[in-house]
Amino acid sequence: MGFEVSGQDLRDLARGAAFLGTGGGGDPYVGRLMVEQALAAGGRLTLISPDEVPDDAFVIPTAMMGAPTVLVEKIPAGDEAVASLRALEAHLGRSAYATMPIECGGINSTMPLVVGARLGLPVVDADGMGRAFPELQMETFHVYGVPGTPMAITNEYGDTTIVTAHDNKAMEWLARGITIRMGGAAYIAEYSMDGATAKRTSIHGTISLGIRIGRCLREARERHQDPFETLVEMLKDTPYRYGRVVFEGKVSDIYRRTTEGFAKGNATIEPVNGGAPLELTFQNEHLIARVDGQIRGIVPDLICILEAETAEPITTEGIRYGQRVKVMVVSTPDIMRTPEALAVFGPRAFGLDHEFTPIEQLS
Amino acid sequence: MRIGIDVGGTNTDAVLMDGRKVIAEVKTPTTADVTSGVVTALRNLVGEQRAKPGHVQAVMIGTTHFTNAVVEAKRLMPTAAVRLGLPATQALPPMVDWPERLRKALGGHVYLCHGGHEFDGRHISELDPGELRRAAEDIGSKGIRSVAISSVFSPVNNEFEEEAGKLLESELPGVMISLSHEIGRIGLLERENATIMNACLRDLAVHIVDAFHGALAEVGIEAPVYLSQNDGTLMSVDYAQRYPVATFASGPTNSMRGAAFLSGCLDCAVVDVGGTTSDVGVLQHGFPREASIAVEIGEVRTNFRMPDVFSFGLGGGSLVREDGELEIGPESVGYELTSKALCFGGDTLTATDIAVAGGLADIADRSRVAGLSPDLVKRSLQMMEDRIAQAVDRMKTSAGAIPIVVVGGGSILIRDSLPGASELVKPEHFAVANAIGAAIAQVGGEVDRIFSLDKKSRDETLEEAKREAAEKAVAAGASPGTVHVVDVEEVPLSYLPSNATRIRVKAVGELELEAESVATGR
Numbered sequence: 001m002g003f004e005v006s007g008q009d010l011r012d013l014a015r016g017a018a019f020l021g022t023g024g025g026g027d028p029y030v031g032r033l034m035v036e037q038a039l040a041a042g043g044r045l046t047l048i049s050p051d052e053v054p055d056d057a058f059v060i061p062t063a064m065m066g067a068p069t070v071l072v073e074k075i076p077a078g079d080e081a082v083a084s085l086r087a088l089e090a091h092l093g094r095s096a097y098a099t100m101p102i103e104c105g106g107i108n109s110t111m112p113l114v115v116g117a118r119l120g121l122p123v124v125d126a127d128g129m130g131r132a133f134p135e136l137q138m139e140t141f142h143v144y145g146v147p148g149t150p151m152a153i154t155n156e157y158g159d160t161t162i163v164t165a166h167d168n169k170a171m172e173w174l175a176r177g178i179t180i181r182m183g184g185a186a187y188i189a190e191y192s193m194d195g196a197t198a199k200r201t202s203i204h205g206t207i208s209l210g211i212r213i214g215r216c217l218r219e220a221r222e223r224h225q226d227p228f229e230t231l232v233e234m235l236k237d238t239p240y241r242y243g244r245v246v247f248e249g250k251v252s253d254i255y256r257r258t259t260e261g262f263a264k265g266n267a268t269i270e271p272v273n274g275g276a277p278l279e280l281t282f283q284n285e286h287l288i289a290r291v292d293g294q295i296r297g298i299v300p301d302l303i304c305i306l307e308a309e310t311a312e313p314i315t316t317e318g319i320r321y322g323q324r325v326k327v328m329v330v331s332t333p334d335i336m337r338t339p340e341a342l343a344v345f346g347p348r349a350f351g352l353d354h355e356f357t358p359i360e361q362l363s
Numbered sequence: 364m365r366i367g368i369d370v371g372g373t374n375t376d377a378v379l380m381d382g383r384k385v386i387a388e389v390k391t392p393t394t395a396d397v398t399s400g401v402v403t404a405l406r407n408l409v410g411e412q413r414a415k416p417g418h419v420q421a422v423m424i425g426t427t428h429f430t431n432a433v434v435e436a437k438r439l440m441p442t443a444a445v446r447l448g449l450p451a452t453q454a455l456p457p458m459v460d461w462p463e464r465l466r467k468a469l470g471g472h473v474y475l476c477h478g479g480h481e482f483d484g485r486h487i488s489e490l491d492p493g494e495l496r497r498a499a500e501d502i503g504s505k506g507i508r509s510v511a512i513s514s515v516f517s518p519v520n521n522e523f524e525e526e527a528g529k530l531l532e533s534e535l536p537g538v539m540i541s542l543s544h545e546i547g548r549i550g551l552l553e554r555e556n557a558t559i560m561n562a563c564l565r566d567l568a569v570h571i572v573d574a575f576h577g578a579l580a581e582v583g584i585e586a587p588v589y590l591s592q593n594d595g596t597l598m599s600v601d602y603a604q605r606y607p608v609a610t611f612a613s614g615p616t617n618s619m620r621g622a623a624f625l626s627g628c629l630d631c632a633v634v635d636v637g638g639t640t641s642d643v644g645v646l647q648h649g650f651p652r653e654a655s656i657a658v659e660i661g662e663v664r665t666n667f668r669m670p671d672v673f674s675f676g677l678g679g680g681s682l683v684r685e686d687g688e689l690e691i692g693p694e695s696v697g698y699e700l701t702s703k704a705l706c707f708g709g710d711t712l713t714a715t716d717i718a719v720a721g722g723l724a725d726i727a728d729r730s731r732v733a734g735l736s737p738d739l740v741k742r743s744l745q746m747m748e749d750r751i752a753q754a755v756d757r758m759k760t761s762a763g764a765i766p767i768v769v770v771g772g773g774s775i776l777i778r779d780s781l782p783g784a785s786e787l788v789k790p791e792h793f794a795v796a797n798a799i800g801a802a803i804a805q806v807g808g809e810v811d812r813i814f815s816l817d818k819k820s821r822d823e824t825l826e827e828a829k830r831e832a833a834e835k836a837v838a839a840g841a842s843p844g845t846v847h848v849v850d851v852e853e854v855p856l857s858y859l860p861s862n863a864t865r866i867r868v869k870a871v872g873e874l875e876l877e878a879e880s881v882a883t884g885r
Contacts, residue, residue, distance in 0.1 A: 029664075030552075034454050069865070070482050073551045074515050078454030114454075156451035156487070183451075183481040250759075256853065309757075322645070322652065324757065 002048035002122060005113065005211075010035055012214030017109035018313040019213050020206070022302045024285035025106015025132030026068025027315070030075060032110055037078075038117035045117040047125040048098065050204050053195035057097035059124060060085050060192045062112045065136070065153070065175060066185035069317075071107065077156040080187035081115045084152035087160045088189045091150055100124035100198065102139060102191060104206035105132030105285075111187070113207075126202035128191065129345075130336050131302055134262060134284045136175060137168040138345040140335055141191045144201040151175060151190035155182040203333055209238055217311050227311035228326060239333035242360050246289065246296040247271070247278045247327040248308060254319050267305075267319050269327065278327060280305070282316045287350050289327055294363075297329030298352070300336050300345050301359045304328045329359045364418050365876075366584075367802025368404060369617055369795075370397060370426040373638060373698045374772075376798040377404035379419075383624075383803075388795045390772075392698065397428065398574040405582040416583035420876050425591035425617045425801040428571055429564050429607045433465070433661040439563040440509050441470040443502045445495075445531070446555065447478025447514035447523050451487055457513070457555055462662045469563050472507060474498040478523040479515030482813055482863060487515055490523050492530060499534035510535075511562035513543035513555035519813050521545075539565045539605075546608060548811045549865060553666035560660065561608040568607035572600045589874070594668045595620045595650055595800070596807035596871055599840060608667070611660060614797060615672045619644045619651045621800030622768040625790035631766035632755045635796070636773030638680040639695035643754045644672045648849055650871075668809075673758055677750055679773035680704070681714040683743055691746055706731050714776050717743040724775035744778070752782045759783070770796035807871040808835025808846075815863050825851065825866065832870040841872030 005013075014028040039045060053059060062081040064071060089095055099119075101112045104127040116123035128139035136148060148168040153175055154160045161178050165171040171190070179186040193201070216234045220227035228245050235243045249269040256265035262283050269278040276292040286303035289296040297303040305314045308324040335341065337358065347354045364386070368377045370393055379387040389407040394400035401424075409416050432438045444457035457473045458466050476494050479487035502510060510531055514523040521544040528540045541562040547554030575588055590603040591613040598609055615635070622633040629649040635642045645652045651670035658669045676693025680700045684690045696703040696711055703709035705716045706727035712735075718724045720732040720740045755767055764785035769777050770793040780787050792799060810832045814824045833846045850869040 030455065033460055033552075037454065037459065067482070069549070073549055074448070074479070074481070074487070075452040075551055076454045077450045077452070158450075183485070183487070184483075322759075 002046040002052060005045040005047055009211045012218060013109060013211045015217055016210035016214030017106055019304055020210055021105035021132040022285045022304055023282055023316040025108060026071060028107050028110050030071055031107045035110055035113045035117055038114055043117035044120060045113055046122045047207060048122045050124055050126045050199045050202055053098060053124060053198055055196035057195040058094045059098050059100050059195060059198045060088055060096040060189050061100040061102045062115045062189050063102045063108045064111045064185060065188045066179045068107055070184035074183055074185060080154045080156060081111055082118055083154040083158050083160055084187055084189035085115060087152040088150060088192060091162055096121060098122040098124050101127040101207060103127055103129040103132055104210055109207060109210050124198060125207045126204045127206045128202060130203040130206060130332055132285050133345055136172040140203055140341060141201050142168045143341045143344050146191050146193050146197060146201055148190045151188060153178050153186050153188050155186055203335055221310060235330060240330050243328055243330040245326050245328050251319055251321055251323045251325060254321055263316060269325060283350055288352055295357060296362060297359055298347055298354060298356060299350060300332050302330040331359050365421045365802050366408060366419055367798040368401060368424045369797035369801055371614060372427060375400040375404050376795040377408055378795050378798045378802055379408045380802045385792050388792055398578050401578040402581050405578060409582055419584045419586045421586050421589060422579060423589045423591060423597060423801040423804055424575060425613045426610060427614055429610050432564060432567055433560055436465050436468040438567050439468045440566040441507050442559055442563040443472040443474060443507045443510045444559050445474045445476060445498060445510055445512045447476050447527060448487060449475055449477045451479060451515060460664060465661055480520045482516055484520050490526055495527055495530050496534055499531050503535050509539040509562040509565045511541045511558040513558055515551060517544035518549050518811060548666050550666050553664055556663050557608055557665045557667060561606060564607040568604045572604050591617050591801045591804055594807060595804060597804045597874055611667055612669045615642050615644060616651050616670050617800030618770060618797040619646055621796030622770045623649045624799055624803050625792060625796060626768040626788040628766045628768055631768050632758060634751055634767060634769045635771040636776055637678045637771050638700060638773060639678045639697050640674050641677050642672045642674050643758050644670050645758050650849055673754055675754055677747060679715045683712045683714060683717055689742055689746060691743060714747060718775045723778060747776050748781060751777060756783055805871045806836055806839045806841035806874050807869060808832045808839055809869045811867040813863050813865045828866045828868045832868040836870045836872050840874055842875035846870050846872035
């Protein structure tokens with residue numbers, strides 16, 4: 001049952017999760033090292049498909065909450081997320097059968113793996129974002145009716161808070177405040193649910209997808225193949241089906257500002273051989289890409305900025321004037337494109353005055 | 364007058380400069396002991412020359428010693444890594460991601476202690492003097508003489524690193540302390556890695572600086588010595604003995620700065636064609652553009668300020684082969700060019716032979732390459748040109764043509780134009796641009812911290828950061844009137860509503876030469 005994750009898988013996942021982070025979600029490097037440490041200490045890590053989770057089994061997702069910039073400086077004690085999971089078990093009087101990611105993009109692709117490897121608990125190969133998003137209610141779990149609370153938040157001292165909230169937006173608001181008090185990065189367990197609910201409300205196979213994307217990019221490089229072509233080909237038999245390079249050029253302008261805790265900004269990418277530039281708008285993650293006012297990709301579809309030669313994913317913080325990049329847009333699975341889902345993390349949820357248009361329908 | 368020296372892997376280059384004028388240049392092979400190569404270079408400069416040793420006001424040296432020591436894991440001293448941050452950070456102890464070979468070379472002595480700050484300046488935990496004394500005792504009992512201290516968010520607040528450093532110094536008389544906030548930026552592991560590398564190079568740094576002093580004394584030069592840093596600025600030898608890591612990657616920086624000086628181009632691409640490889644970099648306001656990704660040295664992740672350089676396998680010694688398809692490089696005869704290349708009487712067809720046959724250079728014996736097929740020569744020249752043009756295009760920041768400055772011993776391979784070049788400049792003294800870059804280097808100061816914008820406006824905060832950077836430059840030896848800010852970068856901290864932003868400011872100025880007035884007075 002399931003499959004055991006190897007060291008090479010973890011290195012591939014680090015790159016694949018950066019791709020799925022669509023510019024945000026934080027560098028998975030620290031998380032990868034933490035899993036490696038847990039494995040070196042004798043831990044084992046097994047990924048299981050949501051279909052392998054018994055309907056009445058109990059699943060407790062785990063994650064990091066806060067600023068990845070803090071995490072790279074204030075590295076965890078190691079057991080924070082484990083403590084949150086244990087606190088939630090104690091609070092609810094139920095033992096977890098497995099943990100699960102809430103976010104497959106960036107650092108949070110790896111945090112549940114730390115928990116899994118430390119506790120010998122299986123990790124469900126699925127998540128609730130299908131990419132990276134900035135807030136806790138931006139989850140398919142939330143969209144399809146799973147209460148996020150009770151939720152546990154733990155810091156490096158093992159101090160734990162249980163949050164119960166009347167809805168998931170209130171959970172986000174309260175938990176964000178606690179996270180600041182805990183130093184800007186804290187470790188959470190939330191959206192506990194049974195196996196049947198996990199099957200129904202999660203995006204399936206997203207951690208193994210991250211591994212496959214990373215492997216695809218690595219192998220393309222090793223074989224001197226075009227990484228973009230091989231990636232587009234690989235995506236065809238995944239729930240993400242369709243991907244396309246929509247633009248190539250050089251970053252000619254980058255503007256960032258902080259508003260309400262979000263790194264908002266714009267980047268301009270000039271085509272190498274003249275013509276209209278691509279305008280990219282981001283809020284931690286890339287939200288919309290436009291050329292001459294025409295939409296080339298829009299949230300929740302993945303807008304990925306990749307180094308033009310190697311297809312190395314570039315984060316919004318890593319975008320620099322002068323970089324040569326390709327912009328790839330990837331379709332998200334159907335579960336993320338329903339009207340209910342778009343109401344939670346579609347363009348209007350980010351203040352964009354546009355309807356969602358799937359990449360397949362954009363020219 | 365000043366002397367600039369670049370100690371590279373193959374050659375030691377040196378120049379004697381009077382103000383902005385190059386008086387003399389030499390190229391000698393780098394010797395295994397380094398010092399004798401430097402002595403030879405210096406002798407050639409001042410010996411045959413118009414300069415008396417007493418007229419030399421300063422000597423600037425760029426060297427690859429320290430990078431090589433880490434890459435080869437040789438000549439490194441046992442080092443203790445003390446980290447302040449408990450109960451946080453235990454998940455990943457110091458040197459966690461180092462190659463075994465390098466960790467072993469340092470002994471793997473790691474101490475996790477209390478201390479550290481939050482991003483907003485709160486304490487994670489208080490420093491525990493008893494805990495640090497116990498660590499000191501253990502370090503002392505193992506005979507370790509160099510300690511790297513890193514504390515969480517020390518770029519925001521350095522009090523714990525300073526305090527712990529003082530405590531260890533008093534417990535372990537004569538111990539050498541390296542503090543992470545003086546060496547790296549935000550990013551604990553990367554900054555700590557750089558600090559540990561610095562600590563393990565301290566003995567070597569003392570030795571090398573002594574060797575340089577010895578070399579100068581042998582030639583009779585009493586002027587102060589400076590070492591080049593990776594950002595194109597200088598440090599005093601006292602500073603270099605404490606911060607040897609700052610020399611990493613100073614070679615490419617020096618050659619690019621030298622190119623800017625020689626050509627007068629402050630915004631351009633620089634191609635440095637060596638014997639085996641070529642480096643392409645971009646100058647912005649006269650300084651190399653820095654790489655934005657984490658840089659690995661000896662397979663260890665760091666966040667050094669490194670120039671963004673693209674290297675590829677084409678140089679004067681590159682092998683030219685046609686076995687079906689035409690191939691040039693990446694194999695090279697390297698320093699054996701003068702014995703192996705056809706035009707020097709050898710039996711190997713090299714890129715230099717093509718340049719000589721094509722009439723680009725008048726060196727060695729042209730008749731030895733007269734038999735080469737004109738078609739092969741033509742296609743080879745075209746291929747080399749294409750590859751250089753492609754490399755430049757890769758590094759360019761805009762589609763338009765830009766000035767390209769070509770330096771380095773291998774620049775004879777390039778004709779007088781390149782696609783994508785608004786002009787192509789091959790300045791005089793191109794072969795020793797790196798030594799010139801060392802000679803003309805400036806003195807800098809940098810600030811890289813997280814600032815809270817809650818209490819002060821953004822403009823006030825930027826002014827504060829700029830002032831601090833300028834003060835650091837002056838403290839490092841810059842003449843106050845010449846200091847100016849060359850780079851400002853802001854990165855807001857995402858996912859936090861506290862309005863914190865990370866600001867990096869770099870200021871530079873001309874080196875204040877105290878001896879200058881004295882010398883002119885003579």
